[in-house]
Amino acid sequence: xxxxxxxxxxxxxxxxxxxxxxxxxxxxxxxxxxxxxxxxxxxxxxxxxxxxxxxxxxxxxxxxxxxxxxxxxxxxxxxxxxxxxxxxxxxxxxxxxxxxxxxxxxxxxxxxxxxxxxxxxxxxxxxxxxxxxxxxxxxxxxxxxxxxxxxxxxxxxxxxxxxxxxxxxxxxxxxxxxxxxxxxxxxxxxxxxxxxxxxxxxxxxxxxxxxxxxxxxxxxxxxxxxx
Amino acid sequence: xxxxxxxxxxxxxxxxxxxxxxxxxxxxxxxxxxxxxxxxxxxxxxxxxxxxxxxxxxxxxxxxxxxxxxxxxxxxxxxxxxxxxxxxxxxxxxxxxxxxxxxxxxxxxxxxxxxxxxxxxxxxxxxxxxxxxxxxxxxxxxxxxxxxxxxxxxxxxxxxxxxxxxxxxxxxxxxxxxxxxxxxxxxxxxxxxxxxxxxxxxxxxxxxxxxxxxxxxxxxxxxxxxxxxxxxxxxxxxxxxxxxxxxxxxxxxxxxxxxxxxxxxxxxxxxxxxxxxxxxxxxxxxxxxxxxxxxxxxxxxxxxxxxxxxxxxxxxxxxxxxxxxxxxxxxxxxxxxxxxxxxxxxxxxxxxxxxxxxxxxxxxxxxxxxxxxxxxxxxxxxxxxxxxxxxxxxxxxxxxxxxxxxxxxxxxxxxxxxxxxxxxxxxxxxxxxxxxxxxxxxxxxxxxxxxxxxx
Numbered sequence: 001x002x003x004x005x006x007x008x009x010x011x012x013x014x015x016x017x018x019x020x021x022x023x024x025x026x027x028x029x030x031x032x033x034x035x036x037x038x039x040x041x042x043x044x045x046x047x048x049x050x051x052x053x054x055x056x057x058x059x060x061x062x063x064x065x066x067x068x069x070x071x072x073x074x075x076x077x078x079x080x081x082x083x084x085x086x087x088x089x090x091x092x093x094x095x096x097x098x099x100x101x102x103x104x105x106x107x108x109x110x111x112x113x114x115x116x117x118x119x120x121x122x123x124x125x126x127x128x129x130x131x132x133x134x135x136x137x138x139x140x141x142x143x144x145x146x147x148x149x150x151x152x153x154x155x156x157x158x159x160x161x162x163x164x165x166x167x168x169x170x171x172x173x174x175x176x177x178x179x180x181x182x183x184x185x186x187x188x189x190x191x192x193x194x195x196x197x198x199x200x201x202x203x204x205x206x207x208x209x210x211x212x213x214x215x216x217x218x219x220x221x222x223x224x225x226x227x
Numbered sequence: 228x229x230x231x232x233x234x235x236x237x238x239x240x241x242x243x244x245x246x247x248x249x250x251x252x253x254x255x256x257x258x259x260x261x262x263x264x265x266x267x268x269x270x271x272x273x274x275x276x277x278x279x280x281x282x283x284x285x286x287x288x289x290x291x292x293x294x295x296x297x298x299x300x301x302x303x304x305x306x307x308x309x310x311x312x313x314x315x316x317x318x319x320x321x322x323x324x325x326x327x328x329x330x331x332x333x334x335x336x337x338x339x340x341x342x343x344x345x346x347x348x349x350x351x352x353x354x355x356x357x358x359x360x361x362x363x364x365x366x367x368x369x370x371x372x373x374x375x376x377x378x379x380x381x382x383x384x385x386x387x388x389x390x391x392x393x394x395x396x397x398x399x400x401x402x403x404x405x406x407x408x409x410x411x412x413x414x415x416x417x418x419x420x421x422x423x424x425x426x427x428x429x430x431x432x433x434x435x436x437x438x439x440x441x442x443x444x445x446x447x448x449x450x451x452x453x454x455x456x457x458x459x460x461x462x463x464x465x466x467x468x469x470x471x472x473x474x475x476x477x478x479x480x481x482x483x484x485x486x487x488x489x490x491x492x493x494x495x496x497x498x499x500x501x502x503x504x505x506x507x508x509x510x511x512x513x514x515x516x517x518x519x520x521x522x523x524x525x526x527x528x529x530x531x532x533x534x535x536x537x538x539x540x541x542x543x544x545x546x547x548x549x550x551x552x553x554x555x556x557x558x559x560x561x562x563x564x565x566x567x568x569x570x571x572x573x574x575x576x577x578x579x580x581x582x583x584x585x586x587x588x589x590x591x592x593x594x595x596x597x598x599x600x601x602x603x604x605x606x607x608x609x610x611x612x613x614x615x616x617x618x619x620x621x622x623x624x625x626x627x628x629x630x631x632x633x634x635x636x637x638x639x640x641x642x643x644x645x646x647x648x649x650x651x652x653x654x655x656x657x658x659x660x661x662x663x664x665x666x667x668x669x670x671x672x673x674x675x676x677x678x679x680x681x682x
Contacts (some may be wrong), residue, residue, distance in 0.1 A: 102329040141550035160553040175320040184308035184337035192336045
């Protein structure tokens with residue numbers, strides 16, 4: 001997929017830009033266009049949410065919407081807030097699906113970013129997929145022991161899935177950092193920067209698209225404002 | 228030289244010292260074998276020797292560990308990584324990248340090798356570890372044995388002077404384990420290697436051996452008798468019939484199980500043999516009901532169950548049992564899933580876990596966790612028990628304990644199906660044997676297949 005071949009640094013910059021735009025846009029039409037654009041990008045990158053994930057997201061968004069209404073937000077504003085939230089939440093999966101840890105490391109090494117920021121980004125990137133895989137294994141192990149999601153078993157579910165996952169979260173983060181160290185990872189020393197291909201037409205096309213869309217959306221809002 | 232001198236270590240909150248005056252040396256050009264019972268402190272010693280545990284403040288430590296006369300605890304981690312590598316028990320956490328080639332190159336890149344040298348070491352390790360055809364595969368799609376090969380190759384590519392390997396043979400099939408040992412003997416000319424292993428019959432060419440016992444490192448190997456109990460049962464009627472099942476991962480076209488047919492009988496110990504990546508774990512997961520096969524049928528005879536996920540009368544002990552342990556204590560882990568507390572107590576005592584009943588399951592050693600997972604599954608009274616690599620992390624005495632319990636299960640009419648790379652366990656468990664390769668069952672037989680496969 002072409003999006004996976006775009007320079008990861010450009011994708012990071014685009015993610016920051018699109019997050020800012022999601023915060024700045026004020027009309028549901030432009031916010032839904034941005035959300036649609038991000039969803040298409042995610043789809044191209046391999047984002048295929050399961051029915052369960054969709055249902056869970058729908059529940060979470062409904063709760064968020066209800067909280068908005070409970071605090072006196074108008075339905076029109078609530079819809080805007082929901083669209084903004086979806087757009088911001090979509091940016092993360094699009095990035096993690098289309099940037100591999102190897103690309104990220106090479107990209108950060110080329111940029112010579114400060115140690116703290118670079119290490120944080122790398123550990124987070126490695127951490128998310130490990131944790132997701134741990135969550136699946138813990139869920140499967142719980143199912144093997146006959147545990148099911150059913151009313152009345154919330155305590156057991158908490159103990160069998162949430163608690164082990166919490167323990168894992170702490171130990172995995174610790175292990176990932178230790179494993180990086182024992183494999184010689186250090187941003188203070190000069191690693192080998194493997195030859196890269198530089199900017200290609202895919203990168204340029206992506207930059208134009210990522211900048212063009214926000215501009216159009218901002219202009220659209222401006223025109224509507226004057227009208 | 229890696230020198231451990233008069234080392235004491237006690238975990239915070241533990242009653243006694245796990246290491247009590249350890250002393251050993253590993254010189255360049257030496258391969259040193261360290262063995263000992265499960266939970267005796269081997270991994271603790273490995274983590275201390277690699278300078279990791281000292282930084283984590285999980286316990287109190289006394290004594291000294293030096294690498295070429297420098298204290299490992301005071302060496303910067305990058306300098307330490309240039310000289311010494313460690314392979315963790317759980318290699319999954321050591322693998323960093325998404326694909327095989329990227330991960331093997333990661334260490335040399337970090338150490339600042341020239342690109343040409345990185346490519347050369349990558350090509351060399353791909354050939355040495357039989358990974359060439361997996362070069363661009365995603366690590367997540369590989370079997371446990373292949374992931375272990377990738378972790379090993381990534382470490383050897385770094386060309387460090389000292390290596391600490393914590394159970395490197397655990398998930399490897401016989402040919403991969405033999406190849407790894409000859410490779411270690413080849414590289415030991417320039418390297419000092421400390422290898423921690425239970426499969427001591429597979430460790431060839433060790434210059435020195437120690438075994439840990441009650442916190443002390445005793446020179447030589449522990450006395451072991453080869454009388455592993457047989458798990459053969461009286462036999463009985465068919466309880467599960469599997470016909471021509473195939474399975475492929477969601478979104479993938481290549482089948483990892485192809486037309487597998489087998490019958491499992493009551494009171495019988497069945498065994499799956501095959502090299503890494505042949506599909507044993509997938510087959511066990513399909514039989515447990517955890518994975519849904521794409522074609523064919525799995526029928527539990529007489530139960531009327533056609534499609535329940537997972538099957539309630541089937542118990543599976545996973546390759547990594549950590550995920551199966553969910554309770555706050557060992558006792559609760561076993562007692563919470565049984566109607567019969569007496570039976571739970573009995574299982575705990577048979578597996579010599581009764582002294583650990585108040586411990587948190589996640590604080591146990593890998594071998595103890597595996598025994599506990601077995602105890603917890605057995606306490607649920609399964610009709611069919613599936614074991615994926617039950618011997619990993621088990622010293623010979625613990626293995627005998629497990630085999631005795633399994634024999635009792637089979638003798639009482641239980642059906643057992645195991646997958647193992649351990650020759651002792653295979654001899655004890657192989658009443659009915661299926662040999663698998665490339666997702667297919669090649670042949671069915673008895674102990675003659677075990678003898679042919681291993682010897």
